[in-house]
Amino acid sequence: MIDLSLAEIADITGGLAHDIPDPSVRITGAVVIDSRQVEPGGLFAAFDGEQVDGHDYAARAVAAGAAAVLAARPVGVPAIVVPDVEKALGALARAVVERLGTDVVALTGSAGKTSTKDLIAQVLQHHAPTVWTPGSLNNEIGLPLTALKATADTRHLVLEMGARGVGHIAYLTGLTPPRIGLVLNVGTAHIGEFGSREQIAVAKGELVEALPDEAAGGVAVLNADDPLVRAMTARTKARTVLFGEAEDADVRATDVRMTPAGQPSFTLHTPTGCGEVTLRLYGEHHVSNALAAAAVAHVLGMSVAEIATALSGAGTLSRWRMEVTERADGVTVVNDAYNANPESMRAALRALAAMGGGARANGGRTWAVLGPMAELGDESLAEHDAIGRLAVRLNVSKLVAVGGREASWLQLGAYNEGSWGEESVLVSDAQAAVDLLRSELRPGDVVLVKASRSIGLERVALALLEREGEVTGR
Structure with a gap:
C-alpha cells in the first residue's frame, strides 16, 4: 500500500481518530480483514460479519503489529472510526489508486473470469510490475x-x-x-437472480459504460464471438478492441488444435503480427481466455512475440480450476471444483473428452464426477439435463452425479440420452463418490470433479490425491 498517515486516512474516509496518540504515524504494511494476516505497520479493517465480528479482534491485531484499526466503533486501541467500514475501505482504495496513477484493467464475464485474470497477470508481469486479484476476491471487499x-x-x-x-x-x-x-462473455451464471441473459448483459456492460472516452485513453476489450458482448460497443465512448475467432477480430486465433494431452495450440494474430502459442492449460475454452489476455497486453504495448511467449509459459494461479495432477498409479485427477455454471461445465466436459484420447490409448477411461450448479432458477432442470446429455454425447466413460434433486437431473439426462447401463450413476454425497472411485479407478483413468462452490465437491479430488499421493501437477 502507498505510504499514508493515520491523519490522511481519517481525512479520506471521513473518520474520527480514537485512542491515537500520534496521527502522523504512517501505514506501511498491508490492509487486511483477518487479524491473523496482520503485518507490522499495517491497517486492520474490522467487519461485523455473519459469524465473526472483527471488532472483537482489534486488540489482537494491534498487538500483532497493526498501526491502527478501521472500525465502526471505538475498540480501545488506536482506531479510525467511520460510519461504514466497507465504504471507507472503498474510499481508501480509490484515493490510493488515484495517487499512484497506475493503469487499471478491469474484467468481468459469466465464465472464465478468474482463469483469464490469471493469464493477464502472468503476461503483464513480463511487461511491468503488476498487482492482481487473488483467487476470486472480486466483490465490494475483495476488490479494494x-x-x-x-x-x-x-x-x-x-x-x-x-x-x-x-x-x-x-x-x-x-x-x-x-x-x-x-x-469475456454473457452466459447463464446466476440467471436465477438476474432473470435472463439480457439482464446479465445489462449488468456486465456497466463496465464499458464506466470507461473514459477514447481521447482520454479508454479501451473496451470485447468478445467478438459473443453477440451480447459485441453489442456493447454501442454502450461505450472508449476505443473498442475485439478478440475472438471471428475474421474481423483485432486479436484472433487461427489453426486451433489440441495436443494429445488436451492442451490447445493456435496461431495468434494481432495488428502488429503473428505468433505461435501452446498453452499449458487444459481445454479448448482457454483459447478465448488467452485471446482476451493477448488483447489487453496488445493495448498496453506488448509485442506479439512477447505475448505469445508469456501465454505459452502461463499456468494456473488459482486453486481448484482445472488443476491436473497425475497420481503414482497413473490415474489423473482434474480438480475443477471451485465453481460451476452451464458454460464452464460444458467447457470442462469438452476438456475431459480431449484428454480422454490419450487416456483410451493407454487403456484408461474418463470419469465426470459432477454436482449441482447453483442459482439457475427456473432453468435449473433443463440445464442439468443438458449437461447429463452432453456427457454422453462426448463419450465420457462414466458419469457420477453427486447430490440430491439437481444431481438426479444430471443422471436422468444421461439416461435419456442413451446411458442405460453402468455408464452413469447417482450417489448421495462426496464420500459416496470417493468410495465408488476408490473401488473402481484403474491406471490410465482421468477423473474430472466439478460442481458449484457451495457443494464442496473438491473434497472428492482432495481425497483421491491424499490417499494415493500426488506425483506431478501437469
Whole structure:
C-alpha cells in the first residue's frame, strides 16, 4: 500500500481518530480483514460479519503489529472510526489508486473470469510490475483490498469484477475507475437472480459504460464471438478492441488444435503480427481466455512475440480450476471444483473428452464426477439435463452425479440420452463418490470433479490425491 498517515486516512474516509496518540504515524504494511494476516505497520479493517465480528479482534491485531484499526466503533486501541467500514475501505482504495496513477484493467464475464485474470497477470508481469486479484476476491471487499496492495512501483492493476445484480459493477468501477475494460462473455451464471441473459448483459456492460472516452485513453476489450458482448460497443465512448475467432477480430486465433494431452495450440494474430502459442492449460475454452489476455497486453504495448511467449509459459494461479495432477498409479485427477455454471461445465466436459484420447490409448477411461450448479432458477432442470446429455454425447466413460434433486437431473439426462447401463450413476454425497472411485479407478483413468462452490465437491479430488499421493501437477 502507498505510504499514508493515520491523519490522511481519517481525512479520506471521513473518520474520527480514537485512542491515537500520534496521527502522523504512517501505514506501511498491508490492509487486511483477518487479524491473523496482520503485518507490522499495517491497517486492520474490522467487519461485523455473519459469524465473526472483527471488532472483537482489534486488540489482537494491534498487538500483532497493526498501526491502527478501521472500525465502526471505538475498540480501545488506536482506531479510525467511520460510519461504514466497507465504504471507507472503498474510499481508501480509490484515493490510493488515484495517487499512484497506475493503469487499471478491469474484467468481468459469466465464465472464465478468474482463469483469464490469471493469464493477464502472468503476461503483464513480463511487461511491468503488476498487482492482481487473488483467487476470486472480486466483490465490494475483495476488490479494494486488492487495489490497496499496489505500491509506487505498480504499473498495472488487474481487477476481476463480479456481479449478482444490476448496479454491482457500476459500484465497483466507482471504487477503482478502470482505463481498460474487458468483457469475456454473457452466459447463464446466476440467471436465477438476474432473470435472463439480457439482464446479465445489462449488468456486465456497466463496465464499458464506466470507461473514459477514447481521447482520454479508454479501451473496451470485447468478445467478438459473443453477440451480447459485441453489442456493447454501442454502450461505450472508449476505443473498442475485439478478440475472438471471428475474421474481423483485432486479436484472433487461427489453426486451433489440441495436443494429445488436451492442451490447445493456435496461431495468434494481432495488428502488429503473428505468433505461435501452446498453452499449458487444459481445454479448448482457454483459447478465448488467452485471446482476451493477448488483447489487453496488445493495448498496453506488448509485442506479439512477447505475448505469445508469456501465454505459452502461463499456468494456473488459482486453486481448484482445472488443476491436473497425475497420481503414482497413473490415474489423473482434474480438480475443477471451485465453481460451476452451464458454460464452464460444458467447457470442462469438452476438456475431459480431449484428454480422454490419450487416456483410451493407454487403456484408461474418463470419469465426470459432477454436482449441482447453483442459482439457475427456473432453468435449473433443463440445464442439468443438458449437461447429463452432453456427457454422453462426448463419450465420457462414466458419469457420477453427486447430490440430491439437481444431481438426479444430471443422471436422468444421461439416461435419456442413451446411458442405460453402468455408464452413469447417482450417489448421495462426496464420500459416496470417493468410495465408488476408490473401488473402481484403474491406471490410465482421468477423473474430472466439478460442481458449484457451495457443494464442496473438491473434497472428492482432495481425497483421491491424499490417499494415493500426488506425483506431478501437469
